[in-house]
Amino acid sequence: MSVANRPVHRPLSPHLQVYRLPMLAILSILHRATGIALAVGALYLAVWVMCAAASPRTYATFQGFNVSILGRFVLAGWLFSAFFHLSNGIRHLFWDAGYGFELKDAYRSGWIVVAVSAVATALSWIVGLRLI
Amino acid sequence: MDDRRTPLARARGLGSAKEGVHHWSAQRLTAIALIPLVVWFAVSLVMLSGADYPVVRAWIGSPLVMVMLILTIGIGLHHAQLGLQVVWEDYTAGAVRLVMIVFTKFLAALFGLGAIVAILRIGLGG
Numbered sequence: 001m002s003v004a005n006r007p008v009h010r011p012l013s014p015h016l017q018v019y020r021l022p023m024l025a026i027l028s029i030l031h032r033a034t035g036i037a038l039a040v041g042a043l044y045l046a047v048w049v050m051c052a053a054a055s056p057r058t059y060a061t062f063q064g065f066n067v068s069i070l071g072r073f074v075l076a077g078w079l080f081s082a083f084f085h086l087s088n089g090i091r092h093l094f095w096d097a098g099y100g101f102e103l104k105d106a107y108r109s110g111w112i113v114v115a116v117s118a119v120a121t122a123l124s125w126i127v128g129l130r131l132i
Numbered sequence: 133m134d135d136r137r138t139p140l141a142r143a144r145g146l147g148s149a150k151e152g153v154h155h156w157s158a159q160r161l162t163a164i165a166l167i168p169l170v171v172w173f174a175v176s177l178v179m180l181s182g183a184d185y186p187v188v189r190a191w192i193g194s195p196l197v198m199v200m201l202i203l204t205i206g207i208g209l210h211h212a213q214l215g216l217q218v219v220w221e222d223y224t225a226g227a228v229r230l231v232m233i234v235f236t237k238f239l240a241a242l243f244g245l246g247a248i249v250a251i252l253r254i255g256l257g258g
Contacts, residue, residue, distance in 0.1 A: 053250035128178030
């Protein structure tokens with residue numbers, strides 16, 4: 001066996017099960033997760049206007065789902081996903097423009113995103129869904 | 133600089149003919165457009181909660197709302213399929229990747245056009 005292909009025992013990268021993700025990594029994966037959720041949410045939105053165009057009965061069926069426990073959960077999740085993806089997306093646009101790359105700045109903008117999306121989500125739940 | 137490649141080889145190494153960045157810039161452009169649209173829509177949705185069928189139809193059918201709603205759903209679905217394409221590219225490969233990307237784009241077009249027809253039907257009657 002040559003030197004080049006002898007097995008080397010280097011430390012492996014941290015496993016997700018035991019590695020505590022840094023706050024920045026959590027926000028990063030949450031951006032993708034809420035993006036996927038909103039893609040499904042956009043289809044839901046399309047179904048909403050199609051039901052409204054169809055007939056009062058079709059719309060009543062759709063509204064019946066919206067007021068159910070599962071429907072409330074979906075709408076609440078939609079609102080959170082929208083506010084988080086919106087504010088974190090603005091953060092991404094700043095990065096795309098070349099600002100805020102320092103670690104300190106990335107953490108600060110990250111906490112701003114957490115605060116803004118938490119407040120906006122809570123407000124929308126209280127006013128719109130009357131959850132709390 | 134020690135570069136023994138021909139001018140053509142060097143030009144080829146510089147990248148493609150200005151097309152590769154299109155996906156990236158389209159994603160950013162739709163993102164910027166969606167900032168005011170999503171804020172408007174989220175506020176409207178909260179205001180509309182508890183509204184009954186005639187109220188919702190009258191809202192969807194008013195001219196300004198029709199324009200804003202078509203923009204929100206159209207640009208939103210376009211942005212969504214651009215993003216989902218990247219997700220498929222990251223986690224799948226080969227035939228699965230191709231099939232899922234095509235499926236995603238077709239689904240976005242189908243629901244987008246369906247929603248636009250529905251909005252126009254409510255607003256213009258039919």
